[in-house]
Amino acid sequence: MKLTKAMMATTALTLAGTTAFAGGHMANDMTIVSWGGAYQASQDSAYLQPYLAANPDVRASWDESSPEAVAKLRAMNEAGNLTWDLVDVVAADGIRLCDEGLAMEIDHDALLAAAPDGTSATEDFGDLIVSDCFIPQIAYSTTNAYRTDVTAWNGAKPSEICALFDLETFPGTRTLQRSPLDNLEWALICDGVPFADVYDTLETTEGQDRAFAKLDTIKDSTIWWTSAAESIQSLADGEAVMGSSYNGRFFSAIVEQNQPLEMLWDAQVYDLDGWIIPTGLPEDRLARVLDFVFFATDTQRLADQSKFISYGPARASSAPLVSTHATLGIEMAPHMPTDPANSSNAFVQNFMWWADYRDDLDARFQAWLAQ
Amino acid sequence: MAEQMMAADGRTLKSSLNRALRRQKLRALLLITPLLLFILITFVVPIGQMLFRSVENQIVGDTIPRTVEALADWDAATDPVPDEDVFRAFAADMMVAVEERVHTRLGSRLNYETAGISSQFRRSGRDVEDMGEDLTAQFTALDPAWADPATWVALMADPDWIADSATAQTEPAFVVADAARDALPRTADIYADFARVTQVANNDSPTEEQPWNVVYIALYQDLIANPAPQIAGAPDGLLGAAGAAAAGFVAPDIRAAFVDSDAGWGSTVTWQTIQTYSPAYTSSYFLNSIDLKQTPDGIEMAPENQQIYVKLFIRTLIMSLTIMVSCILLGYPVAWMLANLPSRQANLMLILVLLPFWTSLLVRTSAWKVLLQQQGVINDLLVWVGLVADESRLTMINNSTGTIIAMTHILLPFMILPLYSVMKTIPPSYLRAAKSLGATNWTAFWRVYFPQSVPGIGAGSILVFILSIGYYITPEIVGGTSGIFISNRIAYHISSSLNWGLAAALGTILLAVVLALYWAYDRIVGIDNVKLGG
Numbered sequence: 001m002k003l004t005k006a007m008m009a010t011t012a013l014t015l016a017g018t019t020a021f022a023g024g025h026m027a028n029d030m031t032i033v034s035w036g037g038a039y040q041a042s043q044d045s046a047y048l049q050p051y052l053a054a055n056p057d058v059r060a061s062w063d064e065s066s067p068e069a070v071a072k073l074r075a076m077n078e079a080g081n082l083t084w085d086l087v088d089v090v091a092a093d094g095i096r097l098c099d100e101g102l103a104m105e106i107d108h109d110a111l112l113a114a115a116p117d118g119t120s121a122t123e124d125f126g127d128l129i130v131s132d133c134f135i136p137q138i139a140y141s142t143t144n145a146y147r148t149d150v151t152a153w154n155g156a157k158p159s160e161i162c163a164l165f166d167l168e169t170f171p172g173t174r175t176l177q178r179s180p181l182d183n184l185e186w187a188l189i190c191d192g193v194p195f196a197d198v199y200d201t202l203e204t205t206e207g208q209d210r211a212f213a214k215l216d217t218i219k220d221s222t223i224w225w226t227s228a229a230e231s232i233q234s235l236a237d238g239e240a241v242m243g244s245s246y247n248g249r250f251f252s253a254i255v256e257q258n259q260p261l262e263m264l265w266d267a268q269v270y271d272l273d274g275w276i277i278p279t280g281l282p283e284d285r286l287a288r289v290l291d292f293v294f295f296a297t298d299t300q301r302l303a304d305q306s307k308f309i310s311y312g313p314a315r316a317s318s319a320p321l322v323s324t325h326a327t328l329g330i331e332m333a334p335h336m337p338t339d340p341a342n343s344s345n346a347f348v349q350n351f352m353w354w355a356d357y358r359d360d361l362d363a364r365f366q367a368w369l370a371q
Numbered sequence: 372m373a374e375q376m377m378a379a380d381g382r383t384l385k386s387s388l389n390r391a392l393r394r395q396k397l398r399a400l401l402l403i404t405p406l407l408l409f410i411l412i413t414f415v416v417p418i419g420q421m422l423f424r425s426v427e428n429q430i431v432g433d434t435i436p437r438t439v440e441a442l443a444d445w446d447a448a449t450d451p452v453p454d455e456d457v458f459r460a461f462a463a464d465m466m467v468a469v470e471e472r473v474h475t476r477l478g479s480r481l482n483y484e485t486a487g488i489s490s491q492f493r494r495s496g497r498d499v500e501d502m503g504e505d506l507t508a509q510f511t512a513l514d515p516a517w518a519d520p521a522t523w524v525a526l527m528a529d530p531d532w533i534a535d536s537a538t539a540q541t542e543p544a545f546v547v548a549d550a551a552r553d554a555l556p557r558t559a560d561i562y563a564d565f566a567r568v569t570q571v572a573n574n575d576s577p578t579e580e581q582p583w584n585v586v587y588i589a590l591y592q593d594l595i596a597n598p599a600p601q602i603a604g605a606p607d608g609l610l611g612a613a614g615a616a617a618a619g620f621v622a623p624d625i626r627a628a629f630v631d632s633d634a635g636w637g638s639t640v641t642w643q644t645i646q647t648y649s650p651a652y653t654s655s656y657f658l659n660s661i662d663l664k665q666t667p668d669g670i671e672m673a674p675e676n677q678q679i680y681v682k683l684f685i686r687t688l689i690m691s692l693t694i695m696v697s698c699i700l701l702g703y704p705v706a707w708m709l710a711n712l713p714s715r716q717a718n719l720m721l722i723l724v725l726l727p728f729w730t731s732l733l734v735r736t737s738a739w740k741v742l743l744q745q746q747g748v749i750n751d752l753l754v755w756v757g758l759v760a761d762e763s764r765l766t767m768i769n770n771s772t773g774t775i776i777a778m779t780h781i782l783l784p785f786m787i788l789p790l791y792s793v794m795k796t797i798p799p800s801y802l803r804a805a806k807s808l809g810a811t812n813w814t815a816f817w818r819v820y821f822p823q824s825v826p827g828i829g830a831g832s833i834l835v836f837i838l839s840i841g842y843y844i845t846p847e848i849v850g851g852t853s854g855i856f857i858s859n860r861i862a863y864h865i866s867s868s869l870n871w872g873l874a875a876a877l878g879t880i881l882l883a884v885v886l887a888l889y890w891a892y893d894r895i896v897g898i899d900n901v902k903l904g905g
Contacts, residue, residue, distance in 0.1 A: 071867045099493060101472030152762070173745075212676075223769055223851065238746040356490040359482050366863065369852050370679040 026288040028057050034088040036064035037229040038252040042308035047296035067227055069093060073102045073278055082280055085289045091130050091272040095355040098133035103276035105132040111290055113298035115317035124315045128272055130351060135297055136274040136314035138305065141337035142182045143268035145250045145261045146242040147235060161267035162190040164242060165218055175234045175243030178224035180365040181354065182244065182269045185347060187214035189267055199353045212368055224369065235261055247337050251310040255328065265342040269349050310335035425875035428653040434477040435464035439649040442642065447667060451639045458626040459592065463561045463585040465499045470568045483870055484655060485644040491635040498632040503584035506623040510587055513616050516609060524578050526605055527551045527562045542576050554600035557589040588623055643667045656876035683857040690771060691839040697779045698786040698835045699828060706790035728784040736848045739777040743768040769851030777849050778839055785838060786831035793827030793902050826902035833901065837885060857881060
């Protein structure tokens, strides 16, 4: 059954490649899956609203399920009932879904717009196309922030990542993602492992023990979040004094909502985010999605997104178009994770490694949490 | 002997009565059929299917059938790592699995038993395509015809298939010739898979694609076993020359290739895991549910850092009991008031009880979060009054306290309502009679009123306990890590880790525990003593 599905998808793809642009029949409903919060709002403002303005017949709805996208797509595939049309995932999940045949392989040059100067999509995105199924949108980072009004710190300010694990100088509750991603890397870095050796160390059981032992030291004073908005909420409420989230979420909390928070850029973990199209979409829905993706990933649209959130556009040709914030009018460049002042000690996540080890470490992390 | 009674139509009265009754019963059955079907189709069958997953394990045998067969005779005691034959079978299975993109699923399945296998499958899945390419090169060097898809089709295809595909619009499903199966059994077997995958998964034709390297490995094995295979209609001398040359070829070392791709393939544990979990049905999910592990040496305790389930089951039971008791303590006086107030006030109070019941569960739970958190309303109030110092605010959320408070509130109506309806039926005159006979207030309540309200407590307790044992939304939101239930792990395995087998096993155990408790309750209290109303 899976085989027939895969076959249908390939035929659908070849058909869609020709019909999508020839104005063939396109479905008018689209369910787009993303992460909710400020990020989804930026996608809505930069891509979807302009698209809907140009295509008034289309009805699109957002589903905030990206954190569980892999699991849900697997489940949908088993149940044979695909309700999503386009899914926003991080690079590692994109690779995993592609490996499992749950995401459709695409020809980037044929389906995506070229840069305004004619550079092909593949060259414009460059290395960021980490998998045949992955259509990059933005480069972001998972980083930390802290409250600026904690009296118990006696005026001390965290300046490096290991402040997370320093309960003596910086007492108070932390909030970290309920996932092994990034947390294990930070734990090892703060246990004295150099950046370059982090993944080699994590590959061994001893290395994993080391990372979990380090996390043990703050386990009792940590609130674990599953969606990035929860982390911002805990920090804004004062429930937590320090914690991780995505840099764009912090940007909107600090700059747009004036929360008493400050960024801790040290050891920010770079990652990519992009679209994948689930395998097995019916022809008309696929045609609509491809039409939307073509529009939503062109140079101008990606640059537009950075007006709403401080994530770096994935196309090289979009970078010069990054300007000022849509409503506040401030320069966006200093808030980008790639700004030299922020990226002096950045850590690059190895998504290929995570695609391989995610299952193992997820199981261990969840068991560790429950103990 | 009395004559049988006859009805007017001449039949015996008995059969006539039976007929009438049967028609009535049938009509009654017809009336409930929609409900019966509904329950069967939407409830019993899906739950049965889900529970069945707790023992199902076909994925191993279905994904790597050749390996499972080859491993059957392997004994870890004499030979720590299986021999080249097993690895060749495994390469063939993996190649098919990778093309069909199912190898990662098998990796995830085996990873439940031995951590690390998932990454081995993923990594080697990327490498398996190139394994044995040296051998393929030797065949094509011997005769370039071996690289030609047409050569292979001529060797392998059933003559009827060739005839059919010449005329048909779309290529019919590939059929391997019986002659090829007899002469080159291994090759024909894997070539059949190659042709199927090429046609179905890749939407190509075997007439245009060169076979995988593993097909050449199978051919090499067949030729070593039988250097002079005969296939009628095969290209002249091709097989004979290959058969003669094969003995001189450098044998492929697939074992080395796999170990090179991931050192895990050189470890005994990996192969023991595959061997242990190759049967189509398994008890391993149930063993894992109670922190045990099936190993080649028998059943053992799971590693300490993975033992969580027994603890969670016990925690779920204890916390559900705590919630049930707090519901009784809080609900009893309320129900008593409801039953004894004049009906105008009682109705108003009943609405107050029901109002939260009609509010969304998520809203109520989130409200508790706002109230209970360290910077929340209750803590602020306590600090303001001076009962608690600002630095030592109480932690009432993201732990078991939070779960107990929020769930007691949410489940309270399920206790109050049955209590109220039972108390409503206790005549107030009994209490008055007791007092007039000299009982104190307490004796009158304890000896006369309370025993009559026990059926209500029983009904409320069963409702609250069974509901709370399966709750997961509230613990998920307010429970942190120490206030979560076994149902949260079931939800996690259903929706995140996709270990549906384990989720099904945990669910089955939970169901059994509830049924056992129900049975015990029936034996001790008696189910006849449970009343939901008058």
